[in-house]
Amino acid sequence: MNGQFAEEEWKLLLDLVSREFGLVFQDSRRRHLESRLLPRLRALGLESFGAYYRYLARHPERGAELRELARIVTNNETYFFREAHHFDLLVQQVVPQLSTHSRPGLLRVLSAGCSSGDEAYSIVIALQGALVDRTGLDWQIDACDLNSARIAQAREGLYEAGSLRACDELGRSAHFSAQGDRFRLRPEHRKGTSFFEANLAVAGLDLPGAPYHVIFCRNVLIYFSEEAFHRTLSHFHRTLVAGGYLFLGHAESLIGRRNDFQPVRLCNSIVYRKQDKNP
Template sequence: MLPYNITDQEFDIFKRLIYQHTGIHLSQQKKNLLVARLSNRLKALNLKTFIAYYNYLLHHPDRASEWVKMIDNITTSTTEFFRERQHFVFLQNKVLPYFLKKRGNKRLRIWSAGCSTGEEPYTIAIILSEFFKDREGWDIKILATDVNSRSLSLAKAGIYKATSVKPVPSLYLKKYFQKESQGDVNIFKVKDTLKQMVAFKRLNLIRDHFTLSSVWDIIFCRNVTIYFHPDIKARVIDQFYKLLQNDGFLFMGHAEPLFFVSRKFYPVGKSVYQKVLRPK
Protein backbone atom coordinates (compact mmCIF):
# COMPACT_ATOMS: atom_id res chain seq x y z
CA MET A 1 0.00 0.00 0.00
CA LEU A 2 1.50 3.33 -1.07
CA PRO A 3 1.62 5.96 1.73
CA TYR A 4 0.12 8.67 -0.48
CA ASN A 5 -2.68 8.71 -3.02
CA ILE A 6 -2.75 10.73 -6.21
CA THR A 7 -5.92 11.57 -8.11
CA ASP A 8 -6.13 11.31 -11.88
CA GLN A 9 -6.24 15.10 -12.07
CA GLU A 10 -3.13 15.46 -9.93
CA PHE A 11 -1.33 12.83 -12.00
CA ASP A 12 -2.17 14.74 -15.21
CA ILE A 13 -0.78 17.93 -13.66
CA PHE A 14 2.50 16.27 -12.71
CA LYS A 15 2.70 14.42 -16.01
CA ARG A 16 2.57 17.77 -17.88
CA LEU A 17 4.97 19.38 -15.43
CA ILE A 18 7.57 16.64 -15.76
CA TYR A 19 7.20 16.56 -19.54
CA GLN A 20 7.71 20.31 -19.82
CA HIS A 21 10.84 20.31 -17.67
CA THR A 22 12.51 17.00 -18.51
CA GLY A 23 10.98 15.72 -21.75
CA ILE A 24 10.04 12.49 -19.99
CA HIS A 25 6.65 11.15 -21.02
CA LEU A 26 4.77 9.30 -18.27
CA SER A 27 2.00 6.98 -19.40
CA GLN A 28 -1.00 6.22 -17.21
CA GLN A 29 0.70 2.97 -16.20
CA LYS A 30 3.43 5.03 -14.47
CA LYS A 31 1.02 6.50 -11.92
CA ASN A 32 2.13 4.26 -9.04
CA LEU A 33 5.77 4.75 -10.02
CA LEU A 34 5.35 8.52 -9.72
CA VAL A 35 3.79 8.15 -6.28
CA ALA A 36 6.55 5.80 -5.14
CA ARG A 37 9.31 8.13 -6.30
CA LEU A 38 7.88 11.37 -4.93
CA SER A 39 6.32 10.20 -1.66
CA ASN A 40 9.59 10.80 0.20
CA ARG A 41 9.54 14.44 -0.90
CA LEU A 42 6.01 14.95 0.43
CA LYS A 43 7.03 13.32 3.70
CA ALA A 44 10.20 15.44 3.99
CA LEU A 45 8.20 18.64 3.46
CA ASN A 46 5.33 17.49 5.70
CA LEU A 47 2.82 17.81 2.87
CA LYS A 48 -0.36 15.77 2.78
CA THR A 49 -1.33 15.84 -0.90
CA PHE A 50 0.26 16.01 -4.32
CA ILE A 51 -1.58 19.23 -5.11
CA ALA A 52 0.10 20.77 -2.05
CA TYR A 53 3.45 19.59 -3.43
CA TYR A 54 2.59 21.08 -6.82
CA ASN A 55 1.87 24.45 -5.18
CA TYR A 56 5.15 24.18 -3.27
CA LEU A 57 7.04 23.70 -6.54
CA LEU A 58 5.37 26.75 -8.04
CA HIS A 59 5.29 29.24 -5.16
CA HIS A 60 7.55 28.35 -2.21
CA PRO A 61 10.72 30.48 -1.70
CA ASP A 62 12.81 27.26 -1.78
CA ARG A 63 11.12 25.94 -4.93
CA ALA A 64 14.35 26.09 -7.01
CA SER A 65 16.18 23.61 -4.80
CA GLU A 66 13.07 21.43 -4.56
CA TRP A 67 12.86 21.25 -8.36
CA VAL A 68 16.34 19.70 -8.39
CA LYS A 69 15.31 17.14 -5.76
CA MET A 70 12.09 16.33 -7.60
CA ILE A 71 13.95 15.73 -10.87
CA ASP A 72 16.54 13.62 -9.03
CA ASN A 73 13.74 11.36 -7.80
CA ILE A 74 12.04 11.10 -11.18
CA THR A 75 15.04 10.37 -13.39
CA THR A 76 16.68 6.95 -13.51
CA SER A 77 20.40 6.18 -13.26
CA THR A 78 21.05 2.82 -14.90
CA THR A 79 24.54 2.48 -16.34
CA GLU A 80 27.74 0.44 -16.17
CA PHE A 81 31.33 0.51 -17.34
CA PHE A 82 31.79 -0.58 -20.97
CA ARG A 83 28.03 -0.80 -21.46
CA GLU A 84 27.22 -1.80 -25.06
CA ARG A 85 30.88 -2.72 -25.43
CA GLN A 86 30.86 -2.72 -29.23
CA HIS A 87 30.48 1.06 -29.12
CA PHE A 88 33.86 1.38 -27.46
CA VAL A 89 35.41 -1.05 -29.91
CA PHE A 90 34.03 1.12 -32.73
CA LEU A 91 35.32 4.26 -31.00
CA GLN A 92 38.80 2.79 -30.69
CA ASN A 93 39.06 1.10 -34.09
CA LYS A 94 37.12 3.46 -36.36
CA VAL A 95 36.33 6.88 -34.90
CA LEU A 96 39.63 7.74 -33.22
CA PRO A 97 41.77 6.63 -36.21
CA TYR A 98 39.49 8.82 -38.37
CA PHE A 99 40.21 11.89 -36.24
CA LEU A 100 43.89 10.99 -36.02
CA LYS A 101 44.06 11.52 -39.78
CA LYS A 102 41.61 14.43 -40.00
CA ARG A 103 42.48 16.64 -37.02
CA GLY A 104 45.61 18.57 -37.87
CA ASN A 105 45.13 20.77 -34.82
CA LYS A 106 45.20 17.71 -32.53
CA ARG A 107 42.09 18.86 -30.71
CA LEU A 108 39.28 16.50 -29.67
CA ARG A 109 36.10 17.29 -27.74
CA ILE A 110 33.70 14.60 -26.50
CA TRP A 111 30.39 15.10 -24.73
CA SER A 112 28.76 12.36 -22.63
CA ALA A 113 25.15 13.58 -22.46
CA GLY A 114 23.24 11.77 -19.73
CA CYS A 115 26.35 10.48 -17.97
CA SER A 116 24.53 9.21 -14.86
CA THR A 117 27.02 8.12 -12.18
CA GLY A 118 30.08 8.46 -14.40
CA GLU A 119 30.74 4.99 -15.76
CA GLU A 120 30.32 6.07 -19.39
CA PRO A 121 32.65 9.11 -19.42
CA TYR A 122 35.31 7.25 -17.43
CA THR A 123 35.11 4.39 -19.92
CA ILE A 124 35.54 6.89 -22.77
CA ALA A 125 38.52 8.37 -20.92
CA ILE A 126 40.13 4.92 -20.62
CA ILE A 127 39.74 4.29 -24.36
CA LEU A 128 41.20 7.70 -25.21
CA SER A 129 44.09 7.28 -22.77
CA GLU A 130 45.00 3.95 -24.29
CA PHE A 131 44.68 5.16 -27.87
CA PHE A 132 46.69 8.36 -27.43
CA LYS A 133 49.27 7.12 -24.90
CA ASP A 134 52.05 7.10 -27.54
CA ARG A 135 50.71 10.11 -29.48
CA GLU A 136 51.76 13.32 -27.79
CA GLY A 137 50.44 16.83 -28.16
CA TRP A 138 46.71 16.12 -28.28
CA ASP A 139 44.29 18.49 -26.53
CA ILE A 140 41.49 16.19 -25.36
CA LYS A 141 38.57 17.11 -23.15
CA ILE A 142 35.45 15.20 -22.10
CA LEU A 143 32.34 16.94 -20.81
CA ALA A 144 29.91 14.75 -18.86
CA THR A 145 26.45 16.10 -18.09
CA ASP A 146 23.30 14.87 -16.40
CA VAL A 147 20.10 16.37 -15.04
CA ASN A 148 20.34 14.27 -11.86
CA SER A 149 22.45 16.09 -9.27
CA ARG A 150 22.81 13.04 -7.00
CA SER A 151 24.20 10.99 -9.88
CA LEU A 152 26.65 13.77 -10.73
CA SER A 153 27.94 13.88 -7.16
CA LEU A 154 28.69 10.16 -7.32
CA ALA A 155 30.31 10.59 -10.74
CA LYS A 156 32.58 13.39 -9.50
CA ALA A 157 33.64 11.29 -6.51
CA GLY A 158 34.60 8.44 -8.81
CA ILE A 159 34.27 5.76 -6.13
CA TYR A 160 32.75 2.41 -7.10
CA LYS A 161 31.93 -0.92 -5.49
CA ALA A 162 33.60 -4.10 -6.68
CA THR A 163 30.38 -5.18 -8.38
CA SER A 164 30.34 -1.95 -10.42
CA VAL A 165 33.83 -2.40 -11.86
CA LYS A 166 33.36 -6.04 -12.89
CA PRO A 167 32.99 -5.12 -16.59
CA VAL A 168 36.35 -3.27 -16.54
CA PRO A 169 39.19 -5.42 -17.99
CA SER A 170 41.68 -6.35 -15.27
CA LEU A 171 44.54 -4.50 -16.99
CA TYR A 172 42.56 -1.24 -17.02
CA LEU A 173 41.30 -1.82 -13.48
CA LYS A 174 44.87 -1.96 -12.16
CA LYS A 175 46.01 0.96 -14.29
CA TYR A 176 43.19 3.46 -13.77
CA PHE A 177 41.67 2.56 -10.38
CA GLN A 178 43.00 2.53 -6.83
CA LYS A 179 41.73 -0.39 -4.79
CA GLU A 180 41.02 0.36 -1.13
CA SER A 181 39.27 -1.35 1.77
CA GLN A 182 36.36 0.08 3.71
CA GLY A 183 35.86 -2.39 6.53
CA ASP A 184 35.04 -5.70 4.88
CA VAL A 185 34.24 -4.10 1.53
CA ASN A 186 36.59 -3.28 -1.33
CA ILE A 187 36.07 -0.02 -3.20
CA PHE A 188 37.74 1.26 -6.35
CA LYS A 189 38.64 4.93 -6.80
CA VAL A 190 39.22 6.44 -10.23
CA LYS A 191 42.79 7.71 -10.37
CA ASP A 192 43.44 11.41 -10.87
CA THR A 193 45.01 10.83 -14.30
CA LEU A 194 41.58 9.72 -15.53
CA LYS A 195 39.56 12.20 -13.46
CA GLN A 196 41.46 15.13 -14.92
CA MET A 197 40.17 14.26 -18.39
CA VAL A 198 36.50 14.65 -17.43
CA ALA A 199 34.55 17.77 -16.42
CA PHE A 200 31.11 17.19 -14.90
CA LYS A 201 28.21 19.62 -15.17
CA ARG A 202 24.50 19.57 -14.38
CA LEU A 203 22.54 20.11 -17.58
CA ASN A 204 18.97 19.54 -18.69
CA LEU A 205 19.05 18.41 -22.32
CA ILE A 206 15.73 19.97 -23.23
CA ARG A 207 16.36 23.34 -21.56
CA ASP A 208 20.07 24.09 -21.10
CA HIS A 209 21.78 23.07 -24.36
CA PHE A 210 22.36 26.72 -25.31
CA THR A 211 24.71 27.06 -22.33
CA LEU A 212 27.25 24.89 -24.18
CA SER A 213 29.78 26.99 -26.05
CA SER A 214 31.91 24.23 -27.57
CA VAL A 215 31.43 22.39 -30.83
CA TRP A 216 31.80 18.65 -30.35
CA ASP A 217 33.57 15.96 -32.33
CA ILE A 218 31.78 13.08 -30.61
CA ILE A 219 28.55 12.97 -28.63
CA PHE A 220 27.43 9.98 -26.58
CA CYS A 221 23.74 10.07 -25.66
CA ARG A 222 22.80 6.48 -24.99
CA ASN A 223 19.59 5.22 -23.38
CA VAL A 224 18.48 8.75 -22.56
CA THR A 225 16.06 9.83 -25.28
CA ILE A 226 14.24 6.51 -24.97
CA TYR A 227 12.29 8.13 -22.14
CA PHE A 228 11.43 11.24 -24.18
CA HIS A 229 8.28 12.02 -26.11
CA PRO A 230 9.04 11.71 -29.88
CA ASP A 231 8.74 15.48 -30.39
CA ILE A 232 11.23 16.18 -27.61
CA LYS A 233 13.59 13.50 -28.93
CA ALA A 234 13.53 15.13 -32.39
CA ARG A 235 14.36 18.51 -30.84
CA VAL A 236 17.28 17.09 -28.87
CA ILE A 237 18.69 15.29 -31.92
CA ASP A 238 18.39 18.54 -33.89
CA GLN A 239 20.44 20.33 -31.22
CA PHE A 240 23.08 17.59 -31.35
CA TYR A 241 23.31 18.20 -35.09
CA LYS A 242 23.94 21.91 -34.52
CA LEU A 243 26.52 21.29 -31.80
CA LEU A 244 28.54 18.68 -33.73
CA GLN A 245 31.45 19.37 -36.04
CA ASN A 246 30.65 18.81 -39.72
CA ASP A 247 32.10 15.29 -39.55
CA GLY A 248 31.07 14.59 -35.97
CA PHE A 249 29.81 11.27 -34.61
CA LEU A 250 26.75 10.54 -32.48
CA PHE A 251 26.49 7.38 -30.36
CA MET A 252 22.93 6.40 -29.39
CA GLY A 253 21.51 3.48 -27.43
CA HIS A 254 20.61 0.32 -29.32
CA ALA A 255 16.92 0.90 -28.60
CA GLU A 256 17.04 4.47 -29.96
CA PRO A 257 17.24 4.28 -33.78
CA LEU A 258 17.23 7.61 -35.61
CA PHE A 259 15.60 6.43 -38.85
CA PHE A 260 12.16 7.78 -37.95
CA VAL A 261 13.46 10.77 -35.97
CA SER A 262 16.02 12.56 -38.12
CA ARG A 263 17.59 12.45 -41.57
CA LYS A 264 20.47 14.63 -40.43
CA PHE A 265 22.66 11.63 -39.61
CA TYR A 266 23.58 8.49 -41.48
CA PRO A 267 24.51 5.19 -39.81
CA VAL A 268 28.16 4.14 -39.80
CA GLY A 269 27.90 1.40 -37.19
CA LYS A 270 25.37 -0.23 -34.86
CA SER A 271 23.55 2.81 -33.38
CA VAL A 272 26.51 5.00 -34.35
CA TYR A 273 25.82 7.92 -36.70
CA GLN A 274 27.77 10.61 -38.53
CA LYS A 275 26.53 14.09 -39.35
CA VAL A 276 25.14 14.70 -42.82
CA LEU A 277 26.17 18.11 -44.16
CA ARG A 278 23.14 18.60 -46.42
CA PRO A 279 20.26 16.69 -44.82
CA LYS A 280 17.20 15.97 -46.93
Protein backbone atom coordinates in the same frame (compact mmCIF):
# COMPACT_ATOMS: atom_id res chain seq x y z
CA MET B 1 -9.68 12.34 -1.87
CA ASN B 2 -12.01 11.88 -4.83
CA GLY B 3 -10.37 9.41 -7.29
CA GLN B 4 -10.84 11.52 -10.39
CA PHE B 5 -9.39 14.58 -8.64
CA ALA B 6 -6.32 12.58 -7.52
CA GLU B 7 -5.94 11.36 -11.11
CA GLU B 8 -5.97 14.93 -12.45
CA GLU B 9 -3.41 16.05 -9.87
CA TRP B 10 -1.11 13.15 -10.77
CA LYS B 11 -1.39 14.09 -14.43
CA LEU B 12 -0.52 17.73 -13.64
CA LEU B 13 2.62 16.54 -11.87
CA LEU B 14 3.63 14.27 -14.76
CA ASP B 15 3.04 17.11 -17.23
CA LEU B 16 5.33 19.33 -15.18
CA VAL B 17 8.05 16.65 -15.17
CA SER B 18 7.74 16.33 -18.94
CA ARG B 19 7.75 20.11 -19.49
CA GLU B 20 10.74 20.71 -17.20
CA PHE B 21 12.92 17.68 -17.92
CA GLY B 22 11.53 16.17 -21.13
CA LEU B 23 10.86 12.87 -19.31
CA VAL B 24 7.75 10.76 -19.85
CA PHE B 25 6.60 7.79 -17.78
CA GLN B 26 4.62 4.73 -18.83
CA ASP B 27 1.57 3.94 -16.67
CA SER B 28 3.33 0.74 -15.60
CA ARG B 29 5.99 2.86 -13.83
CA ARG B 30 3.43 4.77 -11.77
CA ARG B 31 3.60 2.73 -8.54
CA HIS B 32 7.39 2.86 -8.61
CA LEU B 33 7.43 6.62 -9.21
CA GLU B 34 4.82 7.26 -6.49
CA SER B 35 6.85 5.28 -3.96
CA ARG B 36 9.93 7.36 -4.76
CA LEU B 37 8.03 10.66 -4.49
CA LEU B 38 6.06 9.98 -1.29
CA PRO B 39 9.02 10.37 1.14
CA ARG B 40 9.71 13.78 -0.42
CA LEU B 41 6.08 14.87 0.04
CA ARG B 42 6.27 13.76 3.68
CA ALA B 43 9.54 15.65 4.22
CA LEU B 44 7.86 18.84 2.94
CA GLY B 45 4.71 18.20 5.03
CA LEU B 46 2.54 17.96 1.90
CA GLU B 47 -0.49 15.69 1.73
CA SER B 48 -1.10 15.12 -1.96
CA PHE B 49 0.58 15.12 -5.36
CA GLY B 50 -1.56 18.16 -6.16
CA ALA B 51 -0.03 20.05 -3.22
CA TYR B 52 3.43 19.01 -4.45
CA TYR B 53 2.56 20.20 -7.96
CA ARG B 54 1.52 23.60 -6.59
CA TYR B 55 4.73 23.79 -4.55
CA LEU B 56 6.78 23.08 -7.68
CA ALA B 57 4.78 25.57 -9.73
CA ARG B 58 4.68 28.53 -7.33
CA HIS B 59 6.84 28.20 -4.23
CA PRO B 60 9.72 30.72 -3.90
CA GLU B 61 12.05 27.70 -3.45
CA ARG B 62 10.76 26.00 -6.60
CA GLY B 63 14.19 26.11 -8.32
CA ALA B 64 15.82 24.10 -5.53
CA GLU B 65 12.85 21.72 -5.40
CA LEU B 66 13.03 21.08 -9.15
CA ARG B 67 16.65 19.95 -8.67
CA GLU B 68 15.45 17.68 -5.88
CA LEU B 69 12.71 16.33 -8.13
CA ALA B 70 15.26 15.60 -10.87
CA ARG B 71 17.24 13.52 -8.38
CA ILE B 72 14.11 11.51 -7.58
CA VAL B 73 12.61 10.87 -11.02
CA THR B 74 15.69 10.11 -13.13
CA ASN B 75 16.84 6.57 -13.86
CA ASN B 76 20.63 6.71 -13.46
CA GLU B 77 21.52 3.12 -14.34
CA THR B 78 25.02 3.01 -15.81
CA TYR B 79 28.32 1.15 -15.51
CA PHE B 80 31.87 1.24 -16.86
CA PHE B 81 32.23 -0.07 -20.42
CA ARG B 82 28.49 -0.47 -20.97
CA GLU B 83 28.05 -1.41 -24.65
CA ALA B 84 31.82 -1.80 -24.75
CA HIS B 85 32.03 -2.04 -28.56
CA HIS B 86 31.30 1.72 -28.73
CA PHE B 87 34.58 2.51 -27.00
CA ASP B 88 36.43 0.24 -29.46
CA LEU B 89 34.71 2.01 -32.37
CA LEU B 90 35.67 5.38 -30.94
CA VAL B 91 39.39 4.62 -30.72
CA GLN B 92 39.73 2.29 -33.73
CA GLN B 93 37.47 3.97 -36.28
CA VAL B 94 36.29 7.42 -35.30
CA VAL B 95 39.43 8.99 -33.83
CA PRO B 96 41.67 7.94 -36.76
CA GLN B 97 39.10 9.29 -39.23
CA LEU B 98 38.76 12.57 -37.39
CA SER B 99 42.52 12.92 -36.99
CA THR B 100 43.23 12.57 -40.70
CA HIS B 101 40.14 14.44 -41.76
CA SER B 102 39.60 17.54 -39.63
CA ARG B 103 42.92 17.22 -37.77
CA PRO B 104 41.81 18.18 -34.28
CA GLY B 105 44.78 18.76 -31.97
CA LEU B 106 42.21 18.57 -29.21
CA LEU B 107 39.50 15.92 -29.44
CA ARG B 108 36.32 17.31 -27.87
CA VAL B 109 33.76 14.78 -26.67
CA LEU B 110 30.44 15.26 -24.87
CA SER B 111 28.93 12.56 -22.65
CA ALA B 112 25.31 13.78 -22.44
CA GLY B 113 23.29 12.21 -19.63
CA CYS B 114 26.52 10.92 -18.08
CA SER B 115 24.98 9.84 -14.74
CA SER B 116 27.86 9.07 -12.32
CA GLY B 117 30.55 9.51 -14.98
CA ASP B 118 31.18 5.84 -15.84
CA GLU B 119 30.75 6.53 -19.57
CA ALA B 120 33.04 9.60 -19.61
CA TYR B 121 35.77 7.80 -17.67
CA SER B 122 35.41 4.72 -19.90
CA ILE B 123 36.16 7.02 -22.84
CA VAL B 124 39.33 8.28 -21.13
CA ILE B 125 40.44 4.73 -20.27
CA ALA B 126 39.81 3.63 -23.88
CA LEU B 127 41.77 6.60 -25.31
CA GLN B 128 44.64 5.94 -22.92
CA GLY B 129 44.55 2.19 -23.66
CA ALA B 130 44.92 2.95 -27.38
CA LEU B 131 47.83 5.29 -26.59
CA VAL B 132 45.98 8.11 -28.35
CA ASP B 133 47.83 10.71 -26.27
CA ARG B 134 51.14 9.51 -27.75
CA THR B 135 49.96 10.52 -31.22
CA GLY B 136 49.95 14.16 -30.15
CA LEU B 137 46.17 14.24 -29.78
CA ASP B 138 44.85 15.64 -26.51
CA TRP B 139 41.21 15.45 -25.39
CA GLN B 140 38.53 17.29 -23.49
CA ILE B 141 35.62 15.16 -22.26
CA ASP B 142 32.67 17.28 -21.10
CA ALA B 143 30.03 15.30 -19.23
CA CYS B 144 26.67 16.58 -18.07
CA ASP B 145 23.57 15.31 -16.34
CA LEU B 146 20.34 16.67 -14.89
CA ASN B 147 20.85 14.84 -11.59
CA SER B 148 23.12 16.89 -9.28
CA ALA B 149 23.80 13.92 -6.97
CA ARG B 150 25.17 11.89 -9.89
CA ILE B 151 27.38 14.78 -10.99
CA ALA B 152 28.74 14.98 -7.44
CA GLN B 153 29.49 11.24 -7.51
CA ALA B 154 31.17 11.56 -10.92
CA ARG B 155 33.42 14.26 -9.53
CA GLU B 156 34.24 12.09 -6.53
CA GLY B 157 35.03 9.05 -8.68
CA LEU B 158 34.02 6.47 -6.06
CA TYR B 159 31.98 3.45 -7.21
CA GLU B 160 30.14 0.37 -5.95
CA ALA B 161 31.20 -3.03 -7.29
CA GLY B 162 28.16 -3.09 -9.62
CA SER B 163 29.59 -0.19 -11.62
CA LEU B 164 32.56 -2.39 -12.52
CA ARG B 165 30.48 -5.40 -13.60
CA ALA B 166 31.83 -5.28 -17.18
CA CYS B 167 35.48 -4.93 -16.09
CA ASP B 168 37.59 -8.06 -15.70
CA GLU B 169 39.94 -8.55 -12.75
CA LEU B 170 42.83 -6.98 -14.65
CA GLY B 171 40.77 -3.90 -15.57
CA ARG B 172 39.59 -3.49 -11.98
CA SER B 173 43.05 -3.42 -10.55
CA ALA B 174 44.52 -1.36 -13.40
CA HIS B 175 41.92 1.41 -13.27
CA PHE B 176 40.66 1.44 -9.66
CA SER B 177 41.99 1.22 -6.14
CA ALA B 178 39.89 -0.58 -3.52
CA GLN B 179 38.50 1.63 -0.77
CA GLY B 180 36.61 -0.54 1.73
CA ASP B 181 34.01 -2.33 -0.36
CA ARG B 182 34.06 0.42 -2.99
CA PHE B 183 36.41 1.33 -5.82
CA ARG B 184 38.11 4.64 -6.47
CA LEU B 185 39.00 5.55 -10.06
CA ARG B 186 42.74 6.09 -10.40
CA PRO B 187 43.52 9.81 -10.78
CA GLU B 188 45.20 9.48 -14.19
CA HIS B 189 41.83 8.44 -15.71
CA ARG B 190 40.29 11.79 -14.82
CA LYS B 191 42.51 13.44 -17.43
CA GLY B 192 40.65 16.05 -19.48
CA THR B 193 37.23 15.43 -17.87
CA SER B 194 34.84 18.12 -16.72
CA PHE B 195 31.43 17.42 -15.14
CA PHE B 196 28.54 19.84 -14.90
CA GLU B 197 24.78 19.92 -14.40
CA ALA B 198 22.72 20.58 -17.53
CA ASN B 199 19.20 19.93 -18.71
CA LEU B 200 19.29 18.64 -22.29
CA ALA B 201 15.58 19.29 -22.74
CA VAL B 202 15.69 23.09 -22.43
CA ALA B 203 15.61 25.44 -25.40
CA GLY B 204 18.87 27.24 -26.23
CA LEU B 205 21.12 24.86 -24.29
CA ASP B 206 24.63 26.28 -24.04
CA LEU B 207 27.39 23.65 -23.90
CA PRO B 208 30.76 25.03 -22.81
CA GLY B 209 33.09 22.87 -24.93
CA ALA B 210 31.18 23.06 -28.22
CA PRO B 211 31.75 22.37 -31.02
CA TYR B 212 32.27 18.66 -30.25
CA HIS B 213 33.79 16.03 -32.51
CA VAL B 214 31.85 13.22 -30.84
CA ILE B 215 28.72 13.07 -28.66
CA PHE B 216 27.76 10.04 -26.60
CA CYS B 217 24.11 10.20 -25.54
CA ARG B 218 23.22 6.63 -24.69
CA ASN B 219 20.14 5.39 -22.85
CA VAL B 220 18.80 8.91 -22.34
CA LEU B 221 16.54 9.67 -25.31
CA ILE B 222 14.43 6.54 -24.69
CA TYR B 223 12.95 8.33 -21.67
CA PHE B 224 12.19 11.57 -23.56
CA SER B 225 8.94 12.96 -24.94
CA GLU B 226 8.80 13.45 -28.71
CA GLU B 227 9.34 17.19 -28.27
CA ALA B 228 12.37 16.78 -25.94
CA PHE B 229 13.80 14.11 -28.26
CA HIS B 230 13.78 16.47 -31.26
CA ARG B 231 14.99 19.46 -29.27
CA THR B 232 17.93 17.46 -27.91
CA LEU B 233 18.84 16.16 -31.37
CA SER B 234 18.85 19.70 -32.69
CA HIS B 235 21.21 20.78 -29.84
CA PHE B 236 23.50 17.94 -30.84
CA HIS B 237 23.35 18.82 -34.51
CA ARG B 238 24.15 22.46 -33.73
CA THR B 239 27.03 21.60 -31.38
CA LEU B 240 28.77 18.91 -33.49
CA VAL B 241 31.46 19.78 -36.03
CA ALA B 242 30.66 18.93 -39.65
CA GLY B 243 31.39 15.19 -40.00
CA GLY B 244 31.11 14.72 -36.19
CA TYR B 245 29.67 11.52 -34.67
CA LEU B 246 26.71 10.78 -32.41
CA PHE B 247 26.57 7.51 -30.45
CA LEU B 248 23.18 6.38 -29.12
CA GLY B 249 22.25 3.38 -26.95
CA HIS B 250 21.34 0.04 -28.56
CA ALA B 251 17.62 0.58 -27.87
CA GLU B 252 17.64 4.01 -29.50
CA SER B 253 17.47 4.52 -33.23
CA LEU B 254 17.02 7.54 -35.48
CA ILE B 255 16.10 5.39 -38.45
CA GLY B 256 12.54 6.17 -39.57
CA ARG B 257 12.38 9.29 -37.39
CA ARG B 258 12.73 12.88 -38.58
CA ASN B 259 16.33 14.06 -38.06
CA ASP B 260 19.34 15.60 -39.84
CA PHE B 261 21.90 12.88 -39.11
CA GLN B 262 23.18 10.21 -41.48
CA PRO B 263 23.28 6.65 -40.17
CA VAL B 264 26.72 5.08 -40.69
CA ARG B 265 27.51 1.40 -40.26
CA LEU B 266 30.81 0.87 -38.44
CA CYS B 267 31.73 -2.80 -37.79
CA ASN B 268 28.10 -3.96 -37.52
CA SER B 269 27.03 -1.02 -35.35
CA ILE B 270 25.01 1.96 -36.42
CA VAL B 271 26.29 5.37 -35.34
CA TYR B 272 25.13 8.75 -36.63
CA ARG B 273 27.05 11.45 -38.38
CA LYS B 274 26.47 15.11 -39.10
CA GLN B 275 26.78 15.85 -42.80
CA ASP B 276 30.35 16.63 -43.77
CA LYS B 277 31.22 19.95 -45.38
CA ASN B 278 32.99 18.08 -48.23
CA PRO B 279 31.16 14.77 -48.68
